[in-house]
Amino acid sequence: MPSMSSTQQSAGRRTGRARPGLVAGLAVSALVLAACGGTTGEEDGGSASSTDEDTISVFGAFATPLEEPWDGAIHAALTDVAEDGEITYQHVDDLGTADEMERALRDIIATEDPDIIVGDAFAAEEAVREVAAEFPDTAFAFGSGGAEQAPNFSVFDNWLQDPAYLSGMLAGGLTKTGTIGVVGAMPIPEVNRIVNAFTAGAQEVNPAATVTVSFINSFFDPATAKQAAEAAIAGGADVLFAERDGVIAAAEENGLPVFGMMVDQQEQAPEHVVSSLVWDMRPTIEAVVAAVEDGSYEASNLAEYSFMVNGGSSLAPINTGTAFPIPAELIAQVEERQAAIMDGNFTTPVDEDEPAGSTTVGE
Numbered sequence: 001m002p003s004m005s006s007t008q009q010s011a012g013r014r015t016g017r018a019r020p021g022l023v024a025g026l027a028v029s030a031l032v033l034a035a036c037g038g039t040t041g042e043e044d045g046g047s048a049s050s051t052d053e054d055t056i057s058v059f060g061a062f063a064t065p066l067e068e069p070w071d072g073a074i075h076a077a078l079t080d081v082a083e084d085g086e087i088t089y090q091h092v093d094d095l096g097t098a099d100e101m102e103r104a105l106r107d108i109i110a111t112e113d114p115d116i117i118v119g120d121a122f123a124a125e126e127a128v129r130e131v132a133a134e135f136p137d138t139a140f141a142f143g144s145g146g147a148e149q150a151p152n153f154s155v156f157d158n159w160l161q162d163p164a165y166l167s168g169m170l171a172g173g174l175t176k177t178g179t180i181g182v183v184g185a186m187p188i189p190e191v192n193r194i195v196n197a198f199t200a201g202a203q204e205v206n207p208a209a210t211v212t213v214s215f216i217n218s219f220f221d222p223a224t225a226k227q228a229a230e231a232a233i234a235g236g237a238d239v240l241f242a243e244r245d246g247v248i249a250a251a252e253e254n255g256l257p258v259f260g261m262m263v264d265q266q267e268q269a270p271e272h273v274v275s276s277l278v279w280d281m282r283p284t285i286e287a288v289v290a291a292v293e294d295g296s297y298e299a300s301n302l303a304e305y306s307f308m309v310n311g312g313s314s315l316a317p318i319n320t321g322t323a324f325p326i327p328a329e330l331i332a333q334v335e336e337r338q339a340a341i342m343d344g345n346f347t348t349p350v351d352e353d354e355p356a357g358s359t360t361v362g363e
Helices: 022-035 069-083 098-111 125-134 161-174 189-205 222-234 247-254 282-294 328-342
Strands: 004-008 057-061 088-092 116-120 139-143 153-156 179-184 210-215 239-242 258-262 273-279 313-315
Touching: 057 069, 057 098, 069 088, 069 116, 069 258, 069 282, 098 116, 098 125, 116 282, 125 139, 125 153, 139 282, 161 189, 161 239, 161 258, 161 273, 161 313, 161 328, 179 189, 179 222, 189 210, 210 222, 222 239, 222 247, 239 247, 247 258
Parallel strands: 057 088, 057 116, 116 139, 139 153, 179 210, 179 239, 239 258, 258 273
Antiparallel strands: 004 088, 273 313
């Protein structure tokens, strides 16, 4: 069920178009939610405050609930930028079908007329691109597996191959059975490159390691992801990578090391989450906002802003408070590789092919 919230902060003057006020914001809540068959949810962005009319306005349109870390990472960055006074921000989530996404986008533009709309188009690519083409004066920046679309549809993705490689190194050094389990969404390029980088890192440290990969055929199905993790454990895996939500719970229940995804997920299982691949969308958001502010915005591929060297991704601090020891020499090895990535002496391979031997579970 979709829910609407807003984060609106006062800020200095910007050069964006004037935006409607709070009454329009409430109207779009009702329109979007009615179109998607939902009801108004709790506000989690705080009460709205008066804003400068020229502040850049951003609307988030998300296909999944924000508990799903991919969209959650985008939402977190937008919230941070709003709290710093650089934008006003509202959002709607759980737009699970292409029809829901298209209706929501049309309602958002009709009632709010934001300067920028940010979201994910993977499950609604054609619909989102069609709406963007009809409204060329609105900047669209969407997660997408396709190319940018002139004049106004920019694309981004979570280019997390660098922290994935480093996490894999840690996993390769921690496994005692020699088997590591990965549970991912589906075998599409943006997932494959993360899983393959993780595998390459594991096998740098432990060439004999076997990495089993299960795809759940969904971006958000914690129950199926947990079942896939339990199957990997039954098959001998003693270290897990939670590319999807649900795996950390299985690792904690079985007392195993696990790696999180998108945000630092240590708090979910403080004694078992070794580290996480962290995606920081703030550099991407700020690049889009700056271009809209100065009138230079045009459709582009925003991939570079997610690279580790540009601050768009990182390895979360390694958790030395786990229930199992992490050898100091392993940490040093990972830190050395990270330094090589940052200074350009090592380039993580990007392999977007489906991992060899992977299986798909779920519907």
